[in-house]
Structures are given as C-alpha cells and as structure tokens.
Amino acid sequence: MPDYQFWSERWLNNQIGFHMNGPHKSLIEFIDLFKVHKKIFVPLCGKSPDMIFLRQYGLEVIGVEFSEIAILDFIKENNLKMIKHEVRDLIFYEGDGFKIYQGNLFKLFEIDLAGVTCCYDRASMVAFNQQERVNYSQFLKDIVKDLTLILAPLLDYGEVLDAGPPFSVTARELNLLYGKNFELEVLRSDETPLRDNLKSKGAIYEKEVTWLFKKKING
C-alpha cells in the first residue's frame, strides 16, 4: 500500500524539501530527447516546475499526484486555467495543456494514459520502497502501452535498506526490473556529498545518476 498519510502530512506541514524552484539540470540538458514526442507522463508530479518546462517545450503533460494541496498550488502558482473533473473514483484537473490525476498512480488504467509515449521520472521511483518499485516497473510496462522512452534522474547510494524516501536505485536493480524491455544508458552521474543519515545506515557514496531508458524493438 502506498503511504498516503506520510505524503499527505508532508504537504500539510509544508515539509517539501524535494520541491525545486526551477527545472532540473538534467531535464534542461536532455530536453531534446523528447523532440518527436507529443504526450509525456510525469508520475508523482508534486507541483514540479519541470512540468512547466516540458509544457513550454510543446508537450502535453499528464501527471498524477496524491496531494490536492500540491495540485492546487501548481495551478495557482503558475496562473493556469484548469478545470476539475471526476471519472470513476478518480479526480483530475485539466487545462492549458496539462492533465493531472489526483490519486494513487496504481489506480490508473491504460485508457487514462492513452497516447503517452514518454515519461519523465524525477523523485518518483526514489519515492517508492523496493516492493513498490517492482510494482511501478510492472505498471509502466503494462499500463503505459506506447511508452518508448524514460528520462530519470535517480539517486544511488548503494544497496542500503530502510534509508528512504528518497530510496536508492542501483544499476543492478534497474537492469533486473527494466533490462528485458529497455536499453539502459547513464547520461550523467554526479557525486553528491554523502548525507549523515545515509552514512549511519551504511552508505559509502551518494550520487545522482540520470538514466535514459529506450524501449527495445521487441521489448
């Protein structure tokens, strides 16, 4: 079960250290990877300015986020005109080239993500624990049927358990979960200062690794 209460309290108490004020450096650097795409999925989107950057680049942006606070802030802070709708047991906000589902990612169906061919994952895979990451990889493969490309700046501090979120995602795990269906490539890797809480759990390095996943022809 995704930890709704944990994230809900984060947003209620404004403990959103993960939120950035501008687009991520890897998104800026590698945005042209999305040149031939029209519709992008931004899972666990928060109120990320990356969505604005992707929209300005010309993509239709489909997000999903538990927190209503995050979505309403996103709309207000960016002066967007988005209207609230309800389908099945899902609420979504739509307008100005954005569609944001409010709810649990794992409740989305194939139809909700129809036409999506690419995905930008910043701080979503690392927000999931190990079992959820397995479910998430299955979700991307089964539900996002036309997905051919994923850009994902991830955190890697080795195979250290119980230290997240943010959780560590290693090359070994990615190969296990995605290697059969996607070609995996490291686009950049930046060492970051090892945080004390990770060191005390046994981590000996910390780095941000930006991955590109490209669908294999028969993947």
Ligand SMILES: C[S@@+](CC[C@H](N)C(=O)[O-])C[C@H]1O[C@@H](n2cnc3c(N)ncnc32)[C@H](O)[C@@H]1O
């Ligand atoms: C670490 S934050 C990242 C937000 C955003 N990607 C960013 O870069 O700022 C993870 C977000 O995912 C949301 N979340 C966590 N689990 C979720 C789930 N299963 N379905 C939808 N949203 C979820 C949380 O409320 C939180 O806003």
